[in-house]
Amino acid sequence: MAQVLEFKLPDLGEGLTEAEIVRWLVQVGDVVAVDQPVVEVETAKASVEVPCPYGGVVTARYGEEGAELPVGAPLLTVAVGEPDGKSTAGSGNVLVGYGTSEAPGRRRRVRPVALTGGGASGNGATGARAAVNGTKAASPGVNGTAAAPAPSLPATALPSDGPVPVISPLVRRLAREGGLDLRRLAGSGPDGLILRADVERALRAGAGQGSGRPAEAPVAAMPVQAVASASASASVPGEVRVPLKGIRGAVADKLSRSRREIPDATCWVDADATELMRARAAMNAAGGTKISLVALLARICAAALARFPELNSSVDTEAREIVQHPYVHLGFAAQTERGLVVPVVRDAHTRDAESLTGEFARLTEAARAGALTPGELTGGTFTLNNYGVFGVDGSTPIVNHPEAAMLGVGRIVPKPWVHEGELAVRQVVQLSLTFDHRVCDGGTAGGFLRYVADCVEQPAVLLRTL
Numbered sequence: 428m429a430q431v432l433e434f435k436l437p438d439l440g441e442g443l444t445e446a447e448i449v450r451w452l453v454q455v456g457d458v459v460a461v462d463q464p465v466v467e468v469e470t471a472k473a474s475v476e477v478p479c480p481y482g483g484v485v486t487a488r489y490g491e492e493g494a495e496l497p498v499g500a501p502l503l504t505v506a507v508g509e510p511d512g513k514s515t516a517g518s519g520n521v522l523v524g525y526g527t528s529e530a531p532g533r534r535r536r537v538r539p540v541a542l543t544g545g546g547a548s549g550n551g552a553t554g555a556r557a558a559v560n561g562t563k564a565a566s567p568g569v570n571g572t573a574a575a576p577a578p579s580l581p582a583t584a585l586p587s588d589g590p591v592p593v594i595s596p597l598v599r600r601l602a603r604e605g606g607l608d609l610r611r612l613a614g615s616g617p618d619g620l621i622l623r624a625d626v627e628r629a630l631r632a633g634a635g636q637g638s639g640r641p642a643e644a645p646v647a648a649m650p651v652q653a654v655a656s657a658s659a660s661a662s663v664p665g666e667v668r669v670p671l672k673g674i675r676g677a678v679a680d681k682l683s684r685s686r687r688e689i690p691d692a693t694c695w696v697d698a699d700a701t702e703l704m705r706a707r708a709a710m711n712a713a714g715g716t717k718i719s720l721v722a723l724l725a726r727i728c729a730a731a732l733a734r735f736p737e738l739n740s741s742v743d744t745e746a747r748e749i750v751q752h753p754y755v756h757l758g759f760a761a762q763t764e765r766g767l768v769v770p771v772v773r774d775a776h777t778r779d780a781e782s783l784t785g786e787f788a789r790l791t792e793a794a795r796a797g798a799l800t801p802g803e804l805t806g807g808t809f810t811l812n813n814y815g816v817f818g819v820d821g822s823t824p825i826v827n828h829p830e831a832a833m834l835g836v837g838r839i840v841p842k843p844w845v846h847e848g849e850l851a852v853r854q855v856v857q858l859s860l861t862f863d864h865r866v867c868d869g870g871t872a873g874g875f876l877r878y879v880a881d882c883v884e885q886p887a888v889l890l891r892t893l
Contacts, residue, residue: 826861
């Protein structure tokens with residue numbers, strides 16, 4: 428007798444509450460092994476493959492590709508068991524580093540089910556799926572047939588008070604901005620959980636009713652402001668709308684928060700990078716690992732932060748304190764096909780140029796492959812932004828909240844420059860520093876930037892501080 432176990436979307440860590448299904452790696456009827464990846468999901472932090480802690484036959488999948496699921500929602504069910512009726516144990520290692528599923532003791536035993544293709548979209552495999560939080564699905568009748576599940580309440584019958592079944596801050600924000608009362612909405616998720624799709628459907632329905640078009644789904648007591656908001660966002664011919672979700676949505680939220688909370692200021696200076704480029708060429712000519720330019724700039728940043736620790740800090744707004752960090756976890760902006768990400772080099776202040784070069788290369792490759800973990804995308808104390816790779820000279824970057832500063836580096840190009848009293852063509856770069864004015868004043872920021880520029884112009888300056 429087989430035992431059907433339900434695998435739910437595990438806790439992804441770092442405060443993440445939902446994920447989008449990018450690609451299913453198994454089909455209904457496939458045999459899976461313990462810890463075999465079964466689905467690729469994208470969170471606001473990274474794209475990861477989720478391994479299943481059970482071995483057996485997939486009986487149902489829940490959610491189409493492109494759908495968003497909250498943490499705790501069912502992903503799939505697996506029929507496990509041996510000929511003697513004993514169940515096989517799962518690994519318990521669900522997505523190491525991203526949290527684990529419930530303990531094996533919470534699993535339930537149900538009657539064997541026929542494996543059909545009807546469960547591919549989550550509607551097949553009768554009796555295989557249990558509701559979230561341990562409640563039962565349709566229970567077997569006395570003759571082995573499934574009893575009819577209790578009908579769900581229509582939206583109009585929902586109570587107008589009490590707790591609202593929503594766990595996603597994004598869903599709450601969408602409803603708030605659309606003027607939608609979540610207490611009047613029936614959720615389509617497990618145990619009536621309200622999902623993003625429910626809110627979007629309700630807003631579209633309100634827009635349809637307001638414009639004379641048929642509504643997609645009944646929505647009780649749709650507020651007037653929700654109808655107006657949804658109508659205003661209706662597409663017109665030729666418009667292209669890109670959902671702010673996944674990494675793009677996370678970037679938008681973080682940059683918006685930075686602009687709201689951080690009173691930033693920017694200072695900049697042109698520097699002659701000719702000697703730095705010569706020093707790098709000499710280092711690489713000596714053999715061994717080829718040292719990258721960004722690694723040298725990282726060494727300069729670490730030395731500058733040791734002299735100006737105010738810029739290697741963050742602001743604790745609740746305690747009204749500036750927290751200066753004893754380490755430098757250096758973030759660097761990396762543009763990928765999936766959007767802008769900021770991987771973090773841990774303990775950059777303890778690394779030499781060769782170690783930094785290797786770590787930058789590793790993290791950049793992981794970023795391009797969408798394989799960065801949340802731990803590699805968080806915890807930075809200062810960010811280095813080399814926007815010169817885009818062929819531009821300058822920028823006023825937005826501080827990477829909750830950090831206090833970001834150094835921007837433009838392209839290095841030959842320009843006329845007065846060198847030793849003579850006009851010459853030199854390799855010139857523009858450096859810009861955007862900083863949180865709460866942590867320091869312009870004198871400190873200017874001193875930091877001037878020290879960085881001095882190291883770029885005369886790398887020997889750096890040697891005096893090592």
